[in-house]
Amino acid sequence: MTDVLETAAQILSRSKALAILTGAGISAESGVPTFRGKDGYWQNYRTEELATPQAFQRNPTLVWEWYSMRRNLLASVRPNPAHYAIAEMERLGGNLTLITQNVDGLHQLAGSKRVLEIHGNIWRIKCVRCNRKEERRESFEELPPRCVCGGLLRPDVVWFGEMLPKDVLSESYRAVESCDVMLVVGTSGVVQPAASFPYMAKERGARVIEVNMERTAISSIADVTLRGKAGEVVPALLEMWKQSLS
Numbered sequence: 001m002t003d004v005l006e007t008a009a010q011i012l013s014r015s016k017a018l019a020i021l022t023g024a025g026i027s028a029e030s031g032v033p034t035f036r037g038k039d040g041y042w043q044n045y046r047t048e049e050l051a052t053p054q055a056f057q058r059n060p061t062l063v064w065e066w067y068s069m070r071r072n073l074l075a076s077v078r079p080n081p082a083h084y085a086i087a088e089m090e091r092l093g094g095n096l097t098l099i100t101q102n103v104d105g106l107h108q109l110a111g112s113k114r115v116l117e118i119h120g121n122i123w124r125i126k127c128v129r130c131n132r133k134e135e136r137r138e139s140f141e142e143l144p145p146r147c148v149c150g151g152l153l154r155p156d157v158v159w160f161g162e163m164l165p166k167d168v169l170s171e172s173y174r175a176v177e178s179c180d181v182m183l184v185v186g187t188s189g190v191v192q193p194a195a196s197f198p199y200m201a202k203e204r205g206a207r208v209i210e211v212n213m214e215r216t217a218i219s220s221i222a223d224v225t226l227r228g229k230a231g232e233v234v235p236a237l238l239e240m241w242k243q244s245l246s
């Protein structure tokens with residue numbers, strides 16, 4: 001693994017604009033189930049039942065039971081070494097844009113300052129009627145929770161079939177268009193439009209480094225594939241990068 005780590009560290013040390021794309025795999029070692037892994041969320045549930053506006057329309061209580069379970073689990077988890085290493089990369093590298101598909105807020109907890117949350121954040125809720133948004137960490141007495149205006153409150157996350165937040169998406173595209181290196185950590189590369197980001201970067205000549213435990217849809221275009229756990233590989237990559245700078 002050392003030689004591929006060295007190659008990846010060399011690429012990082014020469015990069016002028018680094019984009020990092022993370023998925024559920026980076027939070028797995030914090031104890032957060034992924035979506036499509038063996039113990040993934042989607043195994044027991046079907047996406048259509050839970051992460052779509054239609055599902056919420058049809059059965060807001062069921063959707064809220066799933067999100068409440070995830071919020072309760074997340075309330076007790078901490079960032080893992082991969083989150084902390086990426087926060088240090090931000091301080092080290094300077095021109096770094098972090099794009100995450102995760103809604104768990106663990107990157108911010110680990111110290112990353114600039115985080116583009118393209119699928120929203122599970123701690124933020126919004127009213128379907130008056131669109132009021134607020135950060136709320138406490139659990140709700142009753143489900144589904146209601147806004148003061150009487151409207152239903154929902155998690156401020158992006159469900160399937162919903163548009164991604166415009167400003168965050170355009171900032172992500174700007175980073176994808178301008179990066180010379182993209183580091184992709186812990187995503188199966190299935191969900192669009194995030195799954196296209198590595199291809200778009202590659203098309204423009206950027207180098208793509210993938211960190212994942214398994215082969216994914218992105219592996220075929222990765223210049224360097226670091227096969228292993230993010231919590232081990234990303235800190236090792238950071239150390240190699242720092243050594244190459246000294």
Ligand code: BV8
Nearest residue numbers: 023024025028034035036101160161186187188192229230
């Ligand atoms: C939109 C909600 C457009 C928040 C999520 C057909 C073709 C192309 C696209 C589509 C299509 N049909 C439908 C679409 C569009 C759809 C889509 O992409 N569907 C897929 C399933 C085909 N996309 C959308 O609907 C998006 N919106 O396109 O709007 C539009 C245009 C016009 C008008 C209207 C709309 C919205 C997508 C957002 C969906 N919301 N989450 C929440 O509850 O979390 S997606 C959900 O999946 C999460 O956000 C998650 O982050 C995301 C992606 O999954 P991953 O992060 O990759 O996680 P996964 O479990 O899959 O993989 C984990 C990986 O980690 C694995 O590779 C594993 O090996 C690895 N791993 C595990 N442990 C470790 C590890 N790696 C390292 N270390 C470890 N320890």
Ligand code: ZN
Nearest residue numbers: 127130147149
């Ligand atoms: Zn309201």
